Amino acid sequence: MDPNRFQNLFPGLSQAEALATLGKPLEALEDVSDRYLAAAHLVNFPDDETITALMACAADDHPAQAQRIARRKAVESLARLGARQALPVIQNCLASGDTYLVENAVWALAELQAQPKVVTEPLLQLLRDGRQNRRVVAQTVARLGIQEAVAPLEALRQEEDPLLVAAVIAALARLTGNKDGLAALEDHLLHPDVTVRRAVIQDLMDAQAFGALAAITAAPVSPVFRLRGVRHLADQQHQDGVAPAGGLLPLVDRMLRDDPATITLVHRYDTTPGLDFLVQELYGTDFGRVYLAVATLIAAAKDAAAKADTLAALTRSFADRGWNDYGAHYHMIKLFGWLGDPQPLPLVREALANRRPQFQKSRPAAALTLARLDPRQAAPALQDAACEGSFWELRYAALMGLEQLGLPVPPATLADSDWLVALRAKRMACR
Structure with missing residues (x-):
């Protein structure tokens, strides 16, 4: 985004x-x-x-x-x-x-590409100063290519702070070209602390860890972080004329579909919680816990009565405060699609048209949910979104929705300004 x-x-x-x-x-x-x-x-x-x-x-x-x-x-x-x-x-x-x-x-200093010879000494001093945010210092010395930082960075690998250690590993990979330590970064994608899981995606991006694309896709964090990481690495490979191993489009499709079954969960319930608790979990900031709640809600809605109860609880919560909480809003729009009942279609259409900045991740979700819940009437809205969407994720998801309905690709998308959207459209046109 x-x-x-x-x-x-x-x-x-x-x-x-x-x-x-x-x-x-x-x-x-x-x-x-x-x-x-x-x-x-x-x-x-x-x-x-x-x-x-x-x-x-x-x-x-x-x-x-x-x-x-x-x-x-x-x-x-x-x-x-x-x-x-x-x-x-x-x-x-x-x-x-x-x-x-x-x-x-x-x-x-990194953003403005400061001259390394001018800032090397003060940055090295900051690397040794435990009062400072040395994670940011490590990222900056790597971005500026300051080779003198290798030794002090190596000394920080044994620190207890996982955020610092992850940045140090990425910085060393960038400065030395030795990427042997990047497997440890992938392990951090399943760290109990969601802050670490989010941050390590940036570290994998910095280290050009192209082999981590699939692991990032399955990480239990917000799709915003995952899409940003995968897109950054994919853009780098695209610029170099290299196709990601195993294909990129299936990974992007999976992230936008965002089925909790494709997420590697890091939490478990000892006993299955009640419906009210699970709905409340959708408002959490740790998406690892949220995805566990979503998966549990889907699994529990096995029959018509359970689905009706779940849908009623979701729509009540949506009307109460879900409409204004962008995290819960996203998950509820997705859940409406998984439950398969057309009753919340007005909310889904409203989400597709919602241009409030904080709610942008709900729009691709709404495009896919609309295709699922209203296959006969969804085409015009999806075609508009595929051609006029203000950000690539929405246009891409709209194409996925059109493909799901067996509808042709809008010709304008074949020449989309975003190479990934155009690639998705061309794949559809070849089928």
Whole structure:
């Protein structure tokens, strides 16, 4: 999905207003958070005036908390704007006592491709400083190709923090070319801590671990993380003219279909919980537990009465708060399809048309559920989504839905601007 879709969160705020807010003395602000919001919003106005204002904010070491958080955001915004002229200001932030500012500055150095000879020594010092986020430092020295970091990175392999160790393994693979340790990273995809499972996908991406595509596909995390990882690695191989072993399209199909039976679960129930508990689990942030609940709900709905009870519980919860919780919303839309009852079709169609940024992963889910629940009437909506979808996952899923219904591929998709969508369309056209 589009990584920039959350940037413009204040569409009514003009550049002039944001600049004025960023330049106001702290005591003149109506809300102390306004300076932070201005630094975040200015990323939407990529010009010299914006960059000058953000650089001034990034250089301001006023100790007030409102300025500290604004300064962190200013550094991030400068990096997102590609403002290499801000590198000296950002490099000065490495000496700050604010570890969060240091973290943002380290990340920004990689984003802006700082000259390694200028930043090598401060980065090596940070690698030895246990107060810092050394995971980000490890990622940055690898991205900048700092070979002097190999020895201090090797010394960190025995640390207890799995997030740090995973980043170190990936960084060493990138700097040395030796990928023998990447199998250990795949093991982290099944770590009990969901934060580790999510983070290691980024590490596998950084290490160009092409052999991990299937393992990423089955990892018990949100499909957003899995799709991002698989897509990144697939794009790298596509640029190199290499086809993924075993074929890429079946992996992408599997992730968008997102049947819990294809996920490697890391949790188990001692006894089968009740319906209310299982529905409540859909609101959790650990998708490993959520997928266990989804699989249990599907397995329990064996007869008409059980299906009716499950559907009733889901629709009540959806009306109560599921409509506004993007994680539960996604899983409920999928469950409606697995249960096979057309009763929630209005909710599914609404989800397909829902353009709220946080709910974007529900739209591909809705396309596939619509094809399942309304095979006679789904075609127009799926054809529109396949040709006009604002992000590739939706267009791809719409093609899957059309194929499921035995309908022809829309000709426009054969020349889709996204190579993966076009490849999916061409496969359909050849059948």
